[in-house]
Amino acid sequence: MKANTKMKTRVVKQPAPVAPAKTQDTGEAISMDEVWIEGGRKLRGQVPVSGSKNATLPVLTATLLAPGIYRFTNVPALKDVSTMLELLALFGVKSKRDDGHALYVDSTNAHNAEAPYELVKTMRASIYVLGPLLARFGEARVSLPGGCAWGPRPVDLHIKGMQRLGAEVEIEHGYIVARCKKLTGAYLPFEISSVGATGNLLMAAATAEGETIIDNAACEPEIEALAEFLTSMGIKIDGIGTTRLTITGTPRPHPADAAMIPDRIEAGTFLAAAAITGGDVEVTSVEPRHLDAVVEKLEEAGAEVTVHERSIHVRAPERLNPLRVTTSPFPGFPTDMQAQFMALLSVARGTSTITDTIYADRFTHVAELQRLGADIRVDPSLSGAPVMATDLRASAALILAGLVANSETKVSRIYHLDRGYERIEEKLQGLGAAIRRVRA
Ligand code: EPZ
DSSP: OBOOOOOOOOOOOOOSOOOOEEOTTTOOEEOOOOOOOOOOOOOEEEEEOOBOHHHHHHHHHHTTSSOSEEEEESOOOOHHHHHHHHHHHTTTOEEEEEETTEEEEEOTTOOOOEEOHHHHTTOGGGGGGHHHHHHHHSEEEEEOOOOOTTSOOOOHHHHHHHHHTTOEEEEETTEEEEEOSOOBOOEEEOSSOOHHHHHHHHHHGGGSBSEEEEETOOOOHHHHHHHHHHHHTTOEEESTTSSEEEEEOOSOOOOOOEEOOBOHHHHHHHHHHHHHTTOEEEEESOOGGGGHHHHHHHHHTTOEEEEOSSEEEEEOOSSOOOOEEEEOSTTSBOGGGHHHHHHHHTTSSSOOEEEESSOTTOOTTHHHHHHTTOBOOOOOOOBOOEEEOOSHHHHHHHHHHHHHSBSOOEEEOTHHHHTTOSSHHHHHHHTTOOOOOOOO
């Protein structure tokens, strides 16, 4: 990544709005407004952060768990929140905002229904209704989320977890169809840390009989907030904030109120905006401990960062130092800040590298940054997947690729390999490879 400072932009008032266009992939009505930015100004001053989108969405679905009235504050006024309320309305959940950021939700007359593809395809987080529906009604029909530009985003952990709690789960015509007489607590070891699956199974386990343990659980602040909200609904959860959550189900959770945590990604985006302009900005209404990894990288890049109780102040130099950034689950560097830091580093000194270990292909923004003159090269990275050997040497090639791929590669039809390699996995183990033979 080489430095580039030639950006030109302008902020102007939009003419009368035209009829919203429809997106190709979801057919959803979307606004075609644009933002025009004139570059070259250092950002200065204070900016408050709104409530967290990714904390609000699962908490709203948790209202399906117990009939009654809920009052939420610091709820961000965002499209995704409206979409979630639209989805919950299909289940008979009423909602009313009383002013900008407070929201009443009434799930007294909630009933079971289907989470339709038309809505789910516009927002993957819709899958968060699966756990609460199963827990409350013993049945759920939820559309699979559909494709994503960042490569495969499976929901296998959600489904496997529901099955371990005793639900029968089928995929029928693109829908997850789950049924259970009653859910029973179980041990749920996650192969990989998943925010969505942790949240969904936390809610499913809420009314399950007995204890559920989620091992290698995600401990993102949004999951911590969900677990604390479920606790205030009367569900006993131990290990909040750690990767091992123990949930003791209760047959009758009760409604509760909650204030949404600040949006750490919005806060991180403002910190990056200050840094990219060489500005002096205080981001307020934040929870600083949620941004340790981002602050650490800004300081490493040469910005002066002062952390206060509820705000973070960044003073940035003209040009930042290069960085090596690798995303990972919380408390690591968030993948949701990867694109913003790519913009930041495209105008820093020297060459920086960014590795995304969560979404191997989350680089759709590169081409657009290059259009602005950024010098970015995407190094091909392999991501683990089930693959099939087709002949002797091809199987050796798949093994080699598996040695450098992110996450696990499963090579089948290795009878090809055994024709020409004697105990290759043992020999590679001797060299430190994480490789093993799995008997069929
Ligand atoms: C949440 O998505 C966030 N969305 C994402 O933020 C964020 O990028 C992501 O967590 C990672 O931090 C919301 O909270 C609504 P995951 P989620 O399950 O839950 C794989 C934004 O910008 N995986 O933690 O979908 C998956 O493919 C959004 O606000 C499985 O393999 O993410 C990915 O590689 C974008 N099987 C990794 O785990 C599963 O069953 C992490 O995904 C589930 C996930």
